[in-house]
Amino acid sequence: MALWWANVTGTFERCFIYQDRYKLLLSGIGVTIKVSLLAITIGIVIGFLIALCNLSKNKGLNVIGKVYTDVIRGTPSVTQLMIIYFVIFATINWSKWIIAAIAFGINSGAYVSEIIRAGILSIDRGQTEAGRSLGLSARQTMMSIVVPQAVKNIFPALGNEFITLIKETAIVGYVGLMDIQKAGDFIKSATYEAFMPLMGTAVIYFVLIKLLTLALGRYEKHLRKSEIR
Amino acid sequence: MGNAIIKVNNLQKSFNDIKVLTGITEEIDEGEVVVVIGPSGSGKSTFLRCLNLLETPDDGEVIIEGEQINTAGVDVDRLRRKMGMVFQHFNLFPHLTVLENITLAPVKVNKLTPEAAAEKAMDLLARVGLKEKANDYPASLSGGQKQRIAIARALAMDPKIMLFDEPTSALDPEMVGEVLDVMKKLAKNGMTMVVVTHEMGFAREVGTRLLFIDEGNVLEKGTPDEVLNHPKQERTIAFLSKVLI
Numbered sequence: 001m002a003l004w005w006a007n008v009t010g011t012f013e014r015c016f017i018y019q020d021r022y023k024l025l026l027s028g029i030g031v032t033i034k035v036s037l038l039a040i041t042i043g044i045v046i047g048f049l050i051a052l053c054n055l056s057k058n059k060g061l062n063v064i065g066k067v068y069t070d071v072i073r074g075t076p077s078v079t080q081l082m083i084i085y086f087v088i089f090a091t092i093n094w095s096k097w098i099i100a101a102i103a104f105g106i107n108s109g110a111y112v113s114e115i116i117r118a119g120i121l122s123i124d125r126g127q128t129e130a131g132r133s134l135g136l137s138a139r140q141t142m143m144s145i146v147v148p149q150a151v152k153n154i155f156p157a158l159g160n161e162f163i164t165l166i167k168e169t170a171i172v173g174y175v176g177l178m179d180i181q182k183a184g185d186f187i188k189s190a191t192y193e194a195f196m197p198l199m200g201t202a203v204i205y206f207v208l209i210k211l212l213t214l215a216l217g218r219y220e221k222h223l224r225k226s227e228i229r
Numbered sequence: 230m231g232n233a234i235i236k237v238n239n240l241q242k243s244f245n246d247i248k249v250l251t252g253i254t255e256e257i258d259e260g261e262v263v264v265v266i267g268p269s270g271s272g273k274s275t276f277l278r279c280l281n282l283l284e285t286p287d288d289g290e291v292i293i294e295g296e297q298i299n300t301a302g303v304d305v306d307r308l309r310r311k312m313g314m315v316f317q318h319f320n321l322f323p324h325l326t327v328l329e330n331i332t333l334a335p336v337k338v339n340k341l342t343p344e345a346a347a348e349k350a351m352d353l354l355a356r357v358g359l360k361e362k363a364n365d366y367p368a369s370l371s372g373g374q375k376q377r378i379a380i381a382r383a384l385a386m387d388p389k390i391m392l393f394d395e396p397t398s399a400l401d402p403e404m405v406g407e408v409l410d411v412m413k414k415l416a417k418n419g420m421t422m423v424v425v426t427h428e429m430g431f432a433r434e435v436g437t438r439l440l441f442i443d444e445g446n447v448l449e450k451g452t453p454d455e456v457l458n459h460p461k462q463e464r465t466i467a468f469l470s471k472v473l474i
Contacts, residue, residue, distance in 0.1 A: 129283055130320035130379075134334035134386055135310035144333060148324050226324050226366040 015196040021187050028183035029204060035101045035179065036166045042105025043165065044158070047112025054117050065113070072110035078171045080107055085175040100172045108165050115161060119154035120146055152223045159216040163209055170205075180204050234259045234390060234421055235280060240289035242275055249275045251445035252289065259389075262422045264436035264453070266429070268468055272445040273425045277392050280423065281312045294389070310338065313383025317395040319375040321367040321382070327354070328363040331382045339386065346385070353381040357411050373404030377411050384415075391415065393424040429473055433457055441465050 016022045053065030072080070084103040085096075092099075123146050131141030173182035184201030188194055235257040242250040249272045257263050265273045278284040280291060282298060282305055291299045298308045322330050331353060332346035341349070354360045357377040367375055376396055383391060393412065397405045409431050416422055416435045426432065432439055432453055439456040441449040449456055449465045457473070460466045 124320075126316060126318055126320040127322065130314075130316065130322070131334075132306075133281055133283065133309055133312070133314035134382070135306050135338045136334055137306050140337055144337065145322055149322075152324065226326075227368050 011191075011193055011196050014191050015187050015193055016200065021190075024178065024183040024186060025180060025200065025204060028178055028180040029208070031097060031172070031177055031179040032166065032169055032181075032208070035097050035104065035169050035172060035177070036162070038098065038101035039104035039108055039169070040162050040165055042102060043108030043112045043161070046105060046109025047116050050109060050113035051116035051120060054113065055120060069110045069113060072107055077104070077107045077168055078174055081171060082174060096175060096177050097172075100169070100175060100177055104165060104169060107168070108161060111161055111164075112158065115154050115157045116150065119150035119157075122153050123149050155216075155220050155223060159213070159220075162216075163212065166209060166212070167205065232258050234294055235423070236290070236292040237276075237280075238290040238292070240276070240279055240291065241287050242272075242279060242284060243287055249445055250279070250286075253442075253446055255440065255447060255450075257421065257423065259421050260419050261437045262416045262420075262424065262435050263438050263440060264432040265423065265425045265440045265442055266427070266432060266456075266468075266472075267440075267442035267448075271443045273442045274394050276442060277394050277423060277425050280390075280392060281309050281314055283314075306338070310386050311388055312390045312392055313380075313386060313388035314392045315376065315379050315383055315394065315396045317398050319367075319372070319379045319399070321375055321379055323367050326364050326366055327359070327370075327378050330367070330378060331385045334382075335385050350381070350385060353384055354378075356384075356414070357381045358407075371404060372400045373407045376400065376404075376408045380408075380411055380415070390421045390423070393422065393426065395425050395427070397426065397428055427472060429457065441468070443468070 016025070050065045050068055053061040054069075056062060056065075081100065081103040084106070085099055089099045089102075127145055127149065128141055131145045132138070136144070169179060170181035172179050173185065178186070180201055184197045187197040187200075191197065233256040235255075237253055237255045240250050240253040241248070253276060265276065267273045275284055279286050279299075280293075282291075286299050289299075290297050293308060293311060296308075297303075298305070321327075322333070325333065328347060328350055331350035332341075332343065335341040335346040335349065336343055351360060351363065354363055357380060359374060359377055359381070362370060362374065362378070367378070370378065380391075380396075396412070397408050400408065405428065409428065412422070412424070412431070413435050424431070424436075434453075436453045439450060439453050440447050441456060441460075441462070443464050449460060449462045456465065457469065460469055
């Protein structure tokens with residue numbers, strides 16, 4: 001028993017303490033958070049625009065929206081990431097994490113657009129009619145009446161998309177970024193230990209997402225305050 | 230006659246292949262309270278919705294204050310500001326408080342300062358007897374209260390015409406009175422009103438003129454007494470025998 005325990009603590013020390021290896025994971029957390037936050041922001045902006053394209057009466061915009069969603073959903077995100085990094089941004093000298101975030105944002109935008117489209121459609125037509133009958137323009141009606149209500153309805157789905165996105169970023173190692181996954185992988189190679197670094201990686205992702213879930217839940221409650229009777 | 234604020238010429242509208250309005254021609258003067266009655270599906274709501282272009286007429290003219298509104302290049306938003314609309318299902322904005330519901334359009338469209346808009350909103354709330362609900366959300370109100378707020382919201386834009394699309398049809402019976410009272414006050418103050426309703430009592434008491442619409446056109450019209458007590462058309466008689474008990 002004592003021997004087993006010594007073994008565990010020894011492995012732990014080699015994996016996380018020796019040569020300050022925990023710092024790799026810490027900076028990996030930073031990278032994962034940075035990429036995810038920028039990506040979801042880009043994703044929501046693109047998603048909103050594509051949703052408007054899909055909902056528009058303009059046939060040309062419909063086609064743009066449909067092609068975008070089709071192409072993004074029809075190809076693996078790791079392929080998209082590599083195309084954007086090694087082809088489209090090959091000659092542009094931006095930080096790796098920003099390029100990666102753009103790639104994930106473009107990917108997420110396709111999924112977010114479907115969420116937003118459903119959210120906008122979930123708002124009763126009477127709301128739009130009431131807004132327009134008061135003299136608000138189509139745009140004002142959309143921005144001050146429909147979108148705020150739609151956001152409330154789609155918030156859980158958007159939160160879900162954000163969580164998926166965070167886990168999706170675990171492939172940024174493909175373009176040479178040291179995120180949580182890559183840091184764990186690096187430690188695995190350096191120590192010839194598989195269990196401890198991979199479990200460490202999993203625990204970090206889990207805690208990160210758990211915290212996010214709690215925060216999202218709180219915010220959703222706040223959003224719903226106008227429904228309390 | 231002569232001072233027509235609303236003129237409608239040969240108004241036609243179809244949904245898919247069903248002809249809902251078959252060519253209505255009508256004039257409404259300033260200060261009139263025109264009550265539109267008729268069986269469900271007769272086109273009376275569509276007629277009302279064509280007046281502020283919530284439905285686009287297929288053919289014919291809608292002329293508000295001498296200006297044709299259903300032609301290309303007309304600023305629809307500007308025209309709609311002249312006309313307030315009250316809906317069967319209230320359509321209050323659930324994410325905004327009562328006060329915000331009322332001040333939204335005056336601030337966004339008429340560029341009132343939030344303070345001025347709020348002051349005006351409080352006056353309107355006093356008029357509909359709901360001053361104390363200013364900071365509540367619509368979800369906490371009864372149907373009758375919601376509809377009175379909806380009327381106040383429409384009035385906040387200083388409309389010249391008020392359109393009512395079955396304003397009491399979604400209400401519990403005991404709440405109909407409070408909404409009709411607000412509408413009566415409005416009529417007394419000289420507001421031009423077009424009211425689609427099944428409330429024959431209101432039609433009789435407040436209406437200056439009644440239109441009976443059936444199968445997409447005005448079948449009979451006149452003063453409430455003429456239409457309700459001395460109907461000439463067979464279909465009017467049949468309809469009234471069902472609603473006047």
